[in-house]
Structures are given as structure tokens and as C-alpha cells.
Amino acid sequence: MVGLINAIPVANKDEYKNVGVYIEHRGDDIKRSSIEMIGIGKQLARKINEKLICVVIGDKVDGIAKEVGEYGCDIVLAAESPDLAEYRTMPYAQIIGDYIAEYKPNIFLLAATRNGRDLASRIAVKERTGITADCTVLDVDENRTLLANRPTYGESTLAEILCRNHRPQMATARPGTFTPAEKEKDHKYEIVKKKVNVDKSLLGKQILKFIPKKATDLTAAKIVVAGGLGLGGPDGFKLLQELADLIGGAVGSSRPPVDLGWITRDHQVGQTGQAVRPDLYVAVGISGKPQHIAGMKFSKVIVSINKDPNAEINKISDYIITEDYRKAVPALIDAIKNFGKQKVAEAQKA
């Protein structure tokens, strides 16, 4: 507990070195979002010739620690205890706080998953430092200052936020923002393992049950085929699924179909859903409310299929098909299926 006290600038900033990343996992699986944070963390560390230090906490974490090293981390701090088998805020925050006090990282990053957010600002307050949430661009300058860029409301403006005098400089990024690190052959790393005795006073939270659910991670999809109120009912999503399956995409939704129960919430794109930036976004029967656009407007190519020629989403679309989707989507499916054949037929004719 930090007490009711102010954030405090550090006396000697040079004491703080290296880039720290918190690694989130469920059992033996590292979250993809944490591999993304290794990716950006490594990039920042190497730019200023510093080390990447990752923190892994759990019951048995040897396998994960090794994998983190293979992704290009230089020092893996592994804390083990049977009491740490499941993520709990209090003991995890304590251990990370202890590591920060010992290793004094200049920068500390976490993925903005729900448990990542649960932990992030708690650690920032514990360390009496600043934190910038949901960064989309992270860089470091020659003074080793973290340049944390985050979109402000509605993603129309990018704010560059600095934490000048407090350390570590902390930031989070939403899943899907950065490219995951790739494993590096022959990368040398060190694992510093520690058996922890967790203070019983930190173990008050009882986890009664965990019910896994199948979640659609749209942030990893290169293609998203999304439907809106214009689908007219849940059956429309079957057609979208057919198109998505054909081109290796995932099915998304604007908010109204989710609220109406046509599709589950894990498919929702937008401000209160997932933010995506795929290569292709096919918006079917989506009018384009600002809340939806905020979650998909960085898609490379946008195709809008909508009966309304004045749908807002058309203003940010590459291809606008003003048709009933029941006609347009099958036509698109056919065109994709027959595209190659046609070419071959033409070539044969010639």
C-alpha cells in the first residue's frame, strides 16, 4: 500500500536502465498480446543498447521462461509459488513492485488485456510513477525518454505523452497493436528464477471457478467481414461467415446486432468492442456510427455493402456497393470463386 501520497520524481534517472515487460499467460500458453509487447519492448531496448527484461509469474514457469528467452528477451525474471498458480492482483502487483525496486527498469510495458489493466495502474501507483494507456506508437529518444503516443477520444487525434521525471516510464497497448516478436535462433538469455513466499495477507481473493469461453480474437485477423443492423436478423451472419471462410477472415459486428442477440459480444468491433486494423474490412449493412468507425477506420481496404447510398461508412470506403446484401454478398462470393477460372478461360481463349 502506497498511502495517500503524491507521485515522486526520481533523484537520479540514470540509475534506471533497460526495458521491462510483464508476461501474461494462462497455464503454459503465453498470451499473444504479451508476445506483441516483447516485440515492441525488444525494439525499444535495442534502439538504445539496453536489455529487455521480462517478468513471468506463476506456479511452474520454466517452459514459459525459456520461450520468452527465445523470443529475444535478455533477462527473464521468473517468480514461482503454488500460491501464484492463478493471476491475482495483490500478490502479482507486490512481486512486480519488488522486481522494479531491485532491477530499476527505465521503461515498463504491459499488454492492455483485462488482467493487464487490472495490474498496470496498480503498479504505477505503487511505484509513484506515471502510465499511459492504450498506446499505438511507442518510441524512445536519445535521452531514453519514452515517447508514448495514444489516440484521444474517437481516435481522431494522437497525443504524445511523456513521463519526464518519474521512473519507470510505464505504458500499455491494446492487443493487436504491435507485431508479435519472432523467435530468434541462438539468442542468448539468462533466466533468474526465484521461489517466492507469498505473504498470506495478499491471498484474500478466492477464485471459486474459471469458466473458459471461446473468444473471437478479431485483433489478429487480417480480414474482417462485419455485419450491422442492415442484416435484418441473425441469419445474415451465416452468409457473412460463408464469405469469411472463403477468404480466411473472421466475422465481426457493429453494436446493434450484439445488443439484439443476433451474435455474441466477442464479435463486436468499435469503441466498446474490439479495435481492429485488418488488411480488408467488409462492412455489410453497417451505417457507420462514430463508435463503430473508431474501431475499424485504420483498416487498409474497406468495402461497404449497404442499400443506403448515403451511409456514413461509405465516406471512408474504397469500394461502395449500393445493393441489398442478399444479392451483393453471394455475387462477391461467386466473383471470388470464379475469378481464377475466368482468368484461365481468358488465357485459353487467347
Add this chain to the structure above:
Amino acid sequence: MLNIVVMIKQVPDSSEVEIDPVKMTLNRTKARNVVNAADLNALEYALRIKDKVGANITVISMGPPMADAAIIECMARGADRGILITDRAFAGADTYPTGLTLAATIAKLGNVDIVFGGDETTDSSTGHVGPGVAEFLGIDQITYAKEVDYEDGYVIATRDLEDGDEIVKVHTPVLVTVLLNSNVPRHQSLRKKIDAIRKGVESWGINELGLKPEWVGLRGSPTIVRSMKAIKEPEHLHKTITLDKIDEVVADLVSKNIIKVGGK
């Protein structure tokens, strides 16, 4: 009787925020101010606990004087007391001093069993203030709760995580952040609204909380915004396509290597 604090924030109504059709930016100035939607879900769970076992519910909010309307609205839904934390010194705060100021308010109230808040606000959506307050107070937390119940000194809640639902049980005192849309907030009652206006909203400033001016607001914020720039958005073709020309779309996507055709 239980003492419950609900932290709320007044925000521009995101469903009324208009899009500027030329600049494709959001125009906030026309929007009405409302209670942040998830905060109403948090208040609803507090009221359900009050209905079940009895509780004193105090709604607190840090904001400008006009934010008292948001607090009155919460009292009209059933909260017993409202405190507006307002002082020019609090302006420009990032999440650290915001959490500190709210925690100082809760500490001054004393003997609080459950602190509620929304999972995040629609205007900055960091989700960082709740856990920050819990750390300042040194209490445990339950974030992203979509079901919340209270029984014999424990809060039992379901946390909505990306890969599953986690059911947890924590002894009070505890801070709970509630997921947006996790319940249907009850309506305001006219009688309660009249009572609320009669009772009024208390106003606490920096002196009441015993905080130093350099600890709060912009001065107490470890982060600063160095610059703001418009985000360069991808250029789009804006090409209208009729169904007989749909091949053009496919050809473009194939040439950009976005989709593959011609068999799997």
C-alpha cells in the same frame, strides 16, 4: 449497515457525439453531459446490495461545479448522499492524482466496505483510475465484474475476461469496477429527485481533503501531453461499384495480395 461509495464521472454522451463529415473527426461540443454509462451499472449493483442487506450509498465525483447534476441523477436513482470533489487545483489531472484525490475522499468518509466504479469512462477509456484508488487505499479489487453479489462480509463477483469468466470472492473492504451494460440501471424517481435537490450535493475541495496543491491536478501529474496531432488516416478510393463490375474489387484485392483465389 454497509457503507458503499460509488465513484462516477460526468462525460459527454457518446451516442450524441457527431462526426464531422469533412474532417472525419468527432465533434464533442454538441453532446449533452451524462453520467458515464458503466458508472450507472456500478450504482445499480450498489443499490441491489442496499435492497438486499441495507446500505448507505455515497456517490462521489471529481469534476467541475456543473457535475453536481450527475450526482443528483444518482441520488434520484436511490443513492443517499452526494459529494462533488471540486477545486481549480484538481484540473488537468492524469490518472495518478485523480486516483489520489478520489482515495483521499473515500479515506475521509471512513469505514467504507465497498467502493464501486465503472470499468472505464467513455471519454478517456483507460480503466486505470479504479485500480489506482484501490492501491492508494491498500485494499483488494475486482475489475470487469459483470455480476456482483454480497453475502456475509464477502463480495462475490463474476469477472468477464477475454478467455473466460472468473468467479471470485473477496472479503470487504474491496473495490469493484463494473462492466458496461452488465445490468439494467433502475430509473430515477421523481420523489427521490425532489429529495435529492432538497438535500443538495456537498462540495469538497483541496482543504477538506488535506492534500497539497502540488500533489493534485496538472501539477501532481507524472505524465504530460507534449503534443497533439491529427492522425493521418488511410486514403480511400471512394469508388462506387455495381454488381456487374464486382470483379474489379476482387482483382484489386488479389493484386494487393489481400485475398487469394483459384483454389485452396
